[in-house]
Amino acid sequence: MPKETPGTLLSFRPAIKVIDATLRDGGLVNDFRFSDDFVRALFAANAAAGVDYMELGYKADRDLFDPAKFGAWKFCREQDLARVLGENKTAMKLACMADVGRCNFRRDICKKSDSILNMYRVATYINTIPAAIEMLEYCDKLGYETTVNVMAISKETEKEISLALEMLGKSPAKAIYIVDSYGALYPEEMRILAAKYLEAGDKYGKEIGIHAHNNQNLAFANTIECVAAGVNYLDATVNGMGRGAGNCALELLLGFLKNPKYKLLHILKFLEEGHMQKLRAEGAVWGYDLAYLLTGVFNRHPSSAIRYIKEGRGDITAFWQELLDQE
């Protein structure tokens, strides 16, 4: 892989790619019930803003998840994508996430020439990497770009991460993602991890990506720390919409990046039009909150905090005690 200089605060790296994951990670908080209008408006805003990839949702197995209980973006069937987006005549590429074990990829993923999609992003835990590699190879053979997201690494040992990077280095994935599923990592830990991933990236010719969560209000900070280290694939979502405390906000990220192709104004326009407020009015809840701070500090899955907030609890000291009792 030809090396680029990391850039400075006044220069920029053309190799940087911004991936808008609003429909995918955001879909986790509204069961993927985005209106066609929302999706079209977001598509237009992202394309105008210079976003490189827009992730449309998951390729979930309809035998495992009841289609009556979710919006179309949980499944990303080609007919739904075509109905809402038609042909993609923009420079922006389209992506879809496929979860190991939750996707019938041999049945549901068609060849690239029959699809509006450009890229599959395979999400895996560290113990399912062989299955992830099988999916990456399958998608690659069908003609798609692929990336791989190794989730929940704040729970893994350095040795396990090294082994994972060695295995994924030999896969067709063009980028390997650092994923802080629990929002537990601090910027100085991010720098150490980024260096480790980038070393493997150099060895195997892979790009490195970052997918951050905002449990300790560090999603944006951790993302730009990774940029400073040389990470090029950057996930973000509008208003940080995503599971629990949410993700790195796209508007913050585009405000930071100096690449002239990125135009924050189009995301501001999208926000001004009230699309995100409408989702909140419909009941979608996300964003930094005390309960997420605690699951972040304790390096735990945010599920208990999500439940705490759903139940409208305010007894944060009791919640702290519950987390402590599980140590």
Place this chain on the structure above:
Amino acid sequence: MPKETPGTLLSFRPAIKVIDATLRDGGLVNDFRFSDDFVRALFAANAAAGVDYMELGYKADRDLFDPAKFGAWKFCREQDLARVLGENKTAMKLACMADVGRCNFRRDICKKSDSILNMYRVATYINTIPAAIEMLEYCDKLGYETTVNVMAISKETEKEISLALEMLGKSPAKAIYIVDSYGALYPEEMRILAAKYLEAGDKYGKEIGIHAHNNQNLAFANTIECVAAGVNYLDATVNGMGRGAGNCALELLLGFLKNPKYKLLHILKFLEEGHMQKLRAEGAVWGYDLAYLLTGVFNRHPSSAIRYIKEGRGDITAFWQELLDQE
């Protein structure tokens, strides 16, 4: 000054001092109208949480500011402090901010032995440093600890900052603060500034402090970046309460620090009791918002964003244009 090792993510530095500035920076959003009950509850929570200094407000000149228009914490008269807090029997020290040009220090600051206060924090712009030094020397002679906050440095040149550090190095201030008044700085810039301040601190035997603002949602991240660099005096406020986008949240900071004397639980308890919600219900508004993101990106004073939010505007693209027109 004896050097400490900077510590790691598992160790800690005893030299770290946490300063709760809720009444002072937070007072800027409610005209310092905190009830006696609020102040007593916050005092008790801070003391129990191991906070090192609690800043009670400003020592503002009553000839310049109409006492009818502000709560007592704008002026911090000894009689008010004594009435509300009595004697300070805790290990926590008490501080007050004195602004260059807005404080009649020769008239209003009594000698240390007649005061409940331990420390004066002198706030200055770079062009009023001689006046700040006069105040620092005055307070020092009266027996107080002193620190100095050089505000709005994101607008200053490296050369001016160097000169400022040389001058303040010879003052009695025990700590010199990095103050990102406009919330414009990114963590990688913070690291560069922290190194510069720490170098001057080494030369003159001063501690370095950080007072961050949250315009780009980086107040906590910038604060802990400074910790990693060796900065020891850390300002924070409960819920990040402070002017505009607010400050580094005390609860995030205590969740991060490994010093065993800090007990986050007591701040959680204070939050659980609803004190901050009450302030919001009474009309106090603060916290990260799109308009602050933009003044942060443009490296501007947040006043126009504060006005934007006060007026309930939602036309963020017009606001962007206004900022652009002023470049």
